[in-house]
Amino acid sequence: MKKLLLVLLLVASQPQAWAQKPKIVASDKSGWHKIGETTVDYKTETDEILVIGANRFKSLQVKVTTATVNLESINISFDKGENQSVAIGKEIKAPGESRIIDLTGTGERNVKKVVFKYKTLSTAGDSNKKARVELWGLKT
Template sequence: MKKFILMLLLAVSSASVWAQTPKVVISDKDGWHKIGETVVSLDKETDKIIIVGANRFASVKIKVTEAPIRLESFDIFFDNNQTKNVKIGQEIKHEGETAVVDLGGEKNITKVEFYYHTIGDDKSKKAHVELWGLKTNPNK
């Protein structure tokens, strides 16, 4: 019985890890790049984007379309095990975006986690949230 429960827990945890498909960034050109996107709904209050590939960025920003959200904060995870918490605490209207967040030079981002509240009661409207990153390529 213990073996069955252990296998069940392992299967459930594996399913949740693989449910989030990593976003692969291919381009290393200077300028703004869409790193990844997610659709948020009324039944969740957190979301994440996992990033692999050409993941060095100097700045990031969040764009919101389709429906507004109240973005409380987001955490940026770097490959050196450091994390940057960005407090927002404001409503981002659809077709809106946050201010640019400077990372203090290009850094490898591995994941970004969003903490938000959906606005409104219409469950058919889901906010489309995009993560954008700025590449400056200072070493070229």
């Protein structure tokens, strides 16, 4: 009960957290887990996903559905304030995925937040669609 109250207080004390949609990863089982998703907006060029709960991962992968996205880079924030910037520089057509991104350090890392920098591309057939970007994490 105390842990739940602490998490609620942390979220309430950060107004920007209400605009974001954290995904709680409840399982520590080995394998790939969907961490969260966001819908790419044609008006902005960045989005972020907060990670709460069982947030230890060895690798990450980005999957794109619905429409094409030019994923320029992602910035991964870990606990203790460390960051890992990863240049992607790839157009990902829907349905598609990025390469597997191994997290720096040894073993699994506590991921707190992932920020996507992208450009939404309008192509024939999906010009009226917004891309859905999913973040997946590998637990070992």
